[in-house]
Amino acid sequence: MITTPILALEGVSRRYAQGVTALQEVTLQIAPGVSVALRGPSGCGKSTLLHMLCGLDRPSAGRALFNGTQPASAGAWARIRAARIGFVFQAFHLLPMLNAMENVQIPMLGIERNARSRRRRAETLLERVGLAARACHRPGQLSGGECQRVAIARSLANKPDVILADEPTGNLDSQTSAAILGLLADIHKSDGVTLVMATHDATISSFAQRTIHMLDGRLLVLPSAEAVISCTC
Amino acid sequence: MHLLTLSLRNLARRRTRSLLTAAGVAVAIGGLIGLIGTVRGLERGWIAKLARRDSDVLVVRKGTVEILSATLDERIAPEIARIAGVAEVSGELLDLIDLDNGEMIILAGWPASSRFWNTLRIKSGRLPTAASGQEVIIGQSTAAALAKKPGMPIMLGGSEFRISGIFAQRDVLADWGVIMPLAAMQVLLEKQGRVTVFNLRLEQSGQSFVSRVIENLRDKFPTLTFTETSEVGDNNSVLRVLRSTAWVVSLIALAIAVVVIINTLMMSVVERTPEIGVLRAVGWRSSTIFALVATEGMILTAIGTVLGIGLGLATLHWVLTMSPLRGMLEAGLSVRIIGEVFAAALLLGSAGSLIPAWHALKLDPIQALRSE
Ligand SMILES: Nc1ncnc2c1ncn2[C@@H]1O[C@H](COP(=O)(O)OP(=O)(O)O)[C@@H](O)[C@H]1O
Numbered sequence: 001m002i003t004t005p006i007l008a009l010e011g012v013s014r015r016y017a018q019g020v021t022a023l024q025e026v027t028l029q030i031a032p033g034v035s036v037a038l039r040g041p042s043g044c045g046k047s048t049l050l051h052m053l054c055g056l057d058r059p060s061a062g063r064a065l066f067n068g069t070q071p072a073s074a075g076a077w078a079r080i081r082a083a084r085i086g087f088v089f090q091a092f093h094l095l096p097m098l099n100a101m102e103n104v105q106i107p108m109l110g111i112e113r114n115a116r117s118r119r120r121r122a123e124t125l126l127e128r129v130g131l132a133a134r135a136c137h138r139p140g141q142l143s144g145g146e147c148q149r150v151a152i153a154r155s156l157a158n159k160p161d162v163i164l165a166d167e168p169t170g171n172l173d174s175q176t177s178a179a180i181l182g183l184l185a186d187i188h189k190s191d192g193v194t195l196v197m198a199t200h201d202a203t204i205s206s207f208a209q210r211t212i213h214m215l216d217g218r219l220l221v222l223p224s225a226e227a228v229i230s231c232t233c
Numbered sequence: 234m235h236l237l238t239l240s241l242r243n244l245a246r247r248r249t250r251s252l253l254t255a256a257g258v259a260v261a262i263g264g265l266i267g268l269i270g271t272v273r274g275l276e277r278g279w280i281a282k283l284a285r286r287d288s289d290v291l292v293v294r295k296g297t298v299e300i301l302s303a304t305l306d307e308r309i310a311p312e313i314a315r316i317a318g319v320a321e322v323s324g325e326l327l328d329l330i331d332l333d334n335g336e337m338i339i340l341a342g343w344p345a346s347s348r349f350w351n352t353l354r355i356k357s358g359r360l361p362t363a364a365s366g367q368e369v370i371i372g373q374s375t376a377a378a379l380a381k382k383p384g385m386p387i388m389l390g391g392s393e394f395r396i397s398g399i400f401a402q403r404d405v406l407a408d409w410g411v412i413m414p415l416a417a418m419q420v421l422l423e424k425q426g427r428v429t430v431f432n433l434r435l436e437q438s439g440q441s442f443v444s445r446v447i448e449n450l451r452d453k454f455p456t457l458t459f460t461e462t463s464e465v466g467d468n469n470s471v472l473r474v475l476r477s478t479a480w481v482v483s484l485i486a487l488a489i490a491v492v493v494i495i496n497t498l499m500m501s502v503v504e505r506t507p508e509i510g511v512l513r514a515v516g517w518r519s520s521t522i523f524a525l526v527a528t529e530g531m532i533l534t535a536i537g538t539v540l541g542i543g544l545g546l547a548t549l550h551w552v553l554t555m556s557p558l559r560g561m562l563e564a565g566l567s568v569r570i571i572g573e574v575f576a577a578a579l580l581l582g583s584a585g586s587l588i589p590a591w592h593a594l595k596l597d598p599i600q601a602l603r604s605e
């Protein structure tokens with residue numbers, strides 16, 4: 001029996017106005033609960049693919065599915081991202097005028113109505129990423145690794161089923177990188193979230209169950225490029 | 234943390250810009266309040282009150298734009314008095330003159346027999362005697378400003394007069410007037426036999442009675458304008474011009490305030506493109522992002538409007554107490570008008586914020602999130 005993939009692309013292409021093709025007919029299925037490393041050189045289309053998976057960007061051709069169905073609109077995708085997908089960026093993208101506690105609560109606004117519950121959950125999450133003591137610090141007062149921990153706590157705000165991480169260690173030194181990847185792998189293991197990490201860094205593969213390679217907007221699958229990558233491990 | 238916290242933090246982040254924007258709104262609203270307040274003050278204080286006293290109808294020459302520049306022949310008075318329903322006709326000569334110290338005051342001339350004399354509250358000295366021909370009574374503020382006491386001389390229009398007494402608070406002339414017998418003022422201004430207005434008192438004060446008498450008067454004296462004193466402010470041409478000017482200038486001021494808000498928010502939205510991208514990535518709905526930006530606009534507008542009302546009231550206070558116009562107007566701004574200005578500004582500011590809020594939704598923030 002095949003479980004419904006939580007994330008899926010069917011023949012997805014993304015072309016830009018200038019004739020650049022960032023993705024070419026990518027077909028991909030990711031089963032719930034797996035961890036996947038998406039590897040490839042800079043510019044090969046990893047970020048574009050992650051954006052397709054969560055509806056932040058729309059395919060020029062093909063379809064993107066979440067849990068087996070194609071969300072009907074940008075609003076439907078927004079609701080899915082709010083409730084079920086967490087995103088972690090290379091540049092952290094924390095809001096500079098908010099402290100760690102407040103940054104973690106950003107995704108909860110409009111989801112969790114009770115302000116005290118938001119606070120309590122943010123406290124728990126900061127503790128989880130080992131930053132309880134830094135709750136009142138703003139991004140400017142935190143190191144890169146600490147910022148990324150806050151961002152990971154933020155991605156967990158609404159108890160997502162999926163975490164998408166775009167070069168989560170790209171701005172960090174190797175020691176901090178290992179700690180961050182360890183944290184993500186740990187969250188994957190204990191919470192059972194589906195984890196997709198894009199990177200050009202080879203060390204990441206050891207933190208994921210499966211690795212997908214990308215080049216020039218295509219997935220590299222041997223022996224046949226037609227094959228569907230079903231990461232149903 | 235709430236959405237409001239986020240809006241406030243965003244504004245606090247660019248404190249100088251936010252304050253300058255609020256200041257821009259404040260100047261616009263302050264100007265608006267100052268203007269409206271001055272015009273209303275003139276309306277209530279000066280021209281309206283010229284006639285309020287205890288007269289029912291004010292008579293001026295037809296076609297008069299500025300009440301002080303027109304004069305009437307004194308001898309019409311007895312003819313008007315003959316009309317049924319008219320109890321009393323009292324001529325009055327009015328003018329604005331400069332004192333030696335540059336102060337502008339209202340000079341009024343009343344016939345010796347006028348009942349207006351009895352309405353003055355004398356603080357010191359006594360009323361001028363008509364016989365002397367060179368006596369005046371002055372308001373207490375004028376007296377204070379010039380350091381005058383009864384018995385001292387005062388220069389008016391190049392002639393020397395003697396101050397017979399000082400009066401307090403008599404409506405329009407408030408404390409800032411100088412009053413003298415009509416005959417002496419006519420000589421001083423070389424307006425012998427002329428008056429500025431007739432003040433009529435009618436036998437009854439019922440609305441239908443007053444309308445009937447006025448109807449009759451208009452028939453008999455086609456060259457004169459008869460205005461119920463309660464409507465003087467509404468019908469005065471100078472006030473009408475001032476009022477529409479105030480309106481136009483106020484609208485321009487409001488428009489500028491709105492443009493200032495739009496400009497600031499627009500800049501702030503564009504420079505925050507990556508942050509708006511993050512909000513999208515964490516699943517914020519368009520309506521929430523829209524609300525965030527619009528709230529920032531409303532906060533800016535509210536701060537600017539509150540500051541502006543303060544500024545406007547301060548300006549008005551200056552106009553009422555220290556400017557050359559002082560004594561001619563009376564504080565005319567009600568809490569209600571201020572409330573209306575506040576509401577209108579907030580409404581316009583919010584409407585203006587919709588444009589940058591809309592723009593925030595049109596941005597393509599995905600590029601800004603892309604990692605390299
Ligand atoms: N707005 C755009 N217009 C044109 N080309 C773009 C645009 N955005 C991305 N690209 C191109 O698409 C390709 C894939 O980009 P991206 O997904 O960011 O790659 P990666 O994340 O693997 O570095 C790159 O060649 C990039 O230059």
Ligand SMILES: [Mg+2]
Nearest residue numbers: 047603604605
């Ligand atoms: Mg990338």
